[in-house]
Amino acid sequence: MTPPPAVPKAVPDPLARSAKRFAEETPIGRKRRARRMARLLADAHPDAHCELDFGTPLELAVATVLSAQSTDKKVNEITPIVFAKYRTAADYAAAERAELETILRPTGFFRAKTDALIKLGQALVDRFDSEVPGRLDDLVSLPGIGRKTANVILGNAFDVPGITVDTHFRRLVNRFGWVREDDPVKIESQVAGLIDKRDWTMLSHRVIFHGRRVCHARKPACGACTLASLCPSYGTGPTDAAGAARLLKGPRARELAQHAGVDPDLVPQVAVASPEAP
Structure with missing residues (x-):
């Protein structure tokens, strides 16, 4: 008698997993994890800056x-x-x-x-x-x-610390499980409670850089992300190294891959030459 086909094991939805972790995580645990992720972002994006040219x-x-x-x-x-x-x-x-x-x-x-x-x-x-x-x-x-x-x-x-909640920032801090919120003012207030004030401006740049280069809206490069071990939304995008590496963008795409422990040769030249997401 032929045995019945095996039922595939259900894979938890990454967003549901993020929501569950947010509900279960203590405030102090969330703050500690957010600060660890912020340090990893600083290591991954030393070139982060305001990408608008100005002099005054x-x-x-x-x-x-x-x-x-x-x-x-x-x-x-x-x-x-x-x-x-x-x-x-x-x-x-x-x-x-x-x-x-x-x-x-x-x-x-x-x-x-x-x-x-x-x-x-x-x-x-x-x-x-x-x-x-x-x-x-x-x-x-x-x-x-x-x-x-x-x-x-x-x-x-003016060098006055501030948190810039653009579309990238809003998407990422929700994926990170730092907040469960869509309102920009509430997001700003909640993230301000997680991160030291002196780091607010650079955190904004680093999160935005990460959103444009790694954690894309439709298909994030989860398998080539330095935050993978701390991110409750890991698995939203491809987790295999080759598939994720192809999604990295920007002139430092291969450095980003290497930083995440992925073979930089997996990043195609077109990704390095491609502009980051707007």
């Missing part, structure tokens, strides 16, 4: 406004033209709308961005003596500047 707080404010629904790469192609023509808040306040729209067109949503920059310039002239303020409450009161943008400006132009 005003230039960074403008670049962050332009980065909405656009890639940092595209913004960096346009901002040299913008910065050369509009050097002060007064220049933006007095900008000729049609001309600025033409310059900004490649970044997408150019009409809304033009409006935001003109209003930003006017607000800075009228309320802040033409200078970008260095306080969160003042920044979020400006046209086109939300809390995420304000934290980018504070952390990178």
Whole structure:
């Protein structure tokens, strides 16, 4: 008599496993694990930095406004033209709308961005003596500047620690099991309770770098991730070395593979040459 076929063993859903670990983990245990993961991110991404090019707080404010629904790469192609023509808040306040729209067109949503920059310039002239303020409450009161943008400006132009909750950061800290939350303000508050304040700005850069290069939205490179042993979502993407290595992106893709204990030769040249996810 032929025995019945074996029933495949159910594989736990990684997101369900992450939720279970979050529910069972003590607050102090979560904090310790988060800090260990933060140290591993620092080791894996020593090159992490703000990927928007700027020289002054005003230039960074403008670049962050332009980065909405656009890639940092595209913004960096346009901002040299913008910065050369509009050097002060007064220049933006007095900008000729049609001309600025033409310059900004490649970044997408150019009409809304033009409006935001003109209003930003006017607000800075009228309320802040033409200078970008260095306080969160003042920044979020400006046209086109939300809390995420304000934290980018504070952390990178004023050296004031801030947590930038963009789409990558939100996705990863949920996968990491640091939070179970979608609201950016709540995520910021909860992560702030896990990580020392002095590390907030660089943590944001490192998590975003990891999201663009390793922990992609649809298929993360779990099998080539230095955080694998601490991540409750391990298995969301391929766990075999060859399959995961092919998903790594960016100029340091092979270094990232080696850092995770994976043969760097498994990373194809096209991955090294490919731009990171936006």
